[in-house]
């Protein structure tokens with residue numbers, strides 16, 4: 001498992017590659033669960049519909065975790081999920097997720113894609129994310145607009 005310090009953002013700036021909240025979540029988790037590590041270290045699970053969770057599977061298939069997209073918005077509280085959330089079908093993606101997170105930072109988080117750190121090139125016609133390398137070209141299309149108004153054609157008494 002990776003070291004907490006590997007996930008530490010350099011600044012508190014929004015353009016940072018790593019999430020300050022994700023770093024704080026793992027730091028807090030490891031501090032509070034010090035005695036039960038590494039058994040109950042943070043794992044990453046892919047739940048139904050591709051939602052990612054950080055937490056661990058406790059006995060009887062109870063998962064104590066929080067949705068990753070909530071964590072990166074500062075919501076750190078964990079909840080217990082049971083089979084009503086089909087936890088037995090959740091996939092452990094810990095190694096895959098953290099390898100990707102170390103490489104491209106926040107861009108590795110599903111459903112958090114709006115947070116690319118854009119750098120504009122070619123007079124603003126192209127943008128490239130400095131974290132994951134996604135490059136997009138600006139495509140412009142002319143849109144004609146029609147306004148509808150009712151006009152009187154015969155005066156009524």
Ligand SMILES: [Zn+2]
Pocket residue numbers: 107115116117129130131132133134
């Ligand atoms: Zn990106």
